[in-house]
Amino acid sequence: MTDSPLPPSLRLRARLLDAFTAQAPRLGWTEAALKAAAQEAGLSEGEALLAAPQGVRDMADAFAERADDAMLADLARQDIPAMRVRDKVRAAIRARLLAQASYKDAARAMTRWYARPD
Numbered sequence: 229m230t231d232s233p234l235p236p237s238l239r240l241r242a243r244l245l246d247a248f249t250a251q252a253p254r255l256g257w258t259e260a261a262l263k264a265a266a267q268e269a270g271l272s273e274g275e276a277l278l279a280a281p282q283g284v285r286d287m288a289d290a291f292a293e294r295a296d297d298a299m300l301a302d303l304a305r306q307d308i309p310a311m312r313v314r315d316k317v318r319a320a321i322r323a324r325l326l327a328q329a330s331y332k333d334a335a336r337a338m339t340r341w342y343a344r345p346d
Contacts, residue, residue: 237278237279240278241279241280243269243270244290245287245290245291246269250265250268251265252333252338253333253334257340257341258284258341262284288338288341291331295324295327295331298327299320302326302327303319303320306319
């Protein structure tokens with residue numbers, strides 16, 4: 229079995245997320261940040277819509293998924309079965325925090341976005 233390439237929507241979403249995490253600390257998790265990120269990533273309006281049909285919510289999902297993937301990759305390199313439960317929990321929390329360390333300001337902005345009332 230071979231790995232299939234990512235569908236266009238996920239490739240575009242990854243490009244958009246890269247640009248969005250740079251915009252979010254300044255503009256928040258907003259449609260303005262999403263539009264600025266799409267422009268920065270060189271995406272047309274249609275490509276941005278394909279990448280994130282639900283707008284900022286899709287960026288939040290992609291941001292969390294990227295951190296989850298990095299955390300799982302980190303944990304896969306560790307001898308988790310040999311650890312005590314508390315060490316497993318510590319390793320998982322540490323891996324997750326490290327996965328988002330370079331996006332700390334974007335993560336803070338996302339927390340504010342989640343905390344706002346709808």
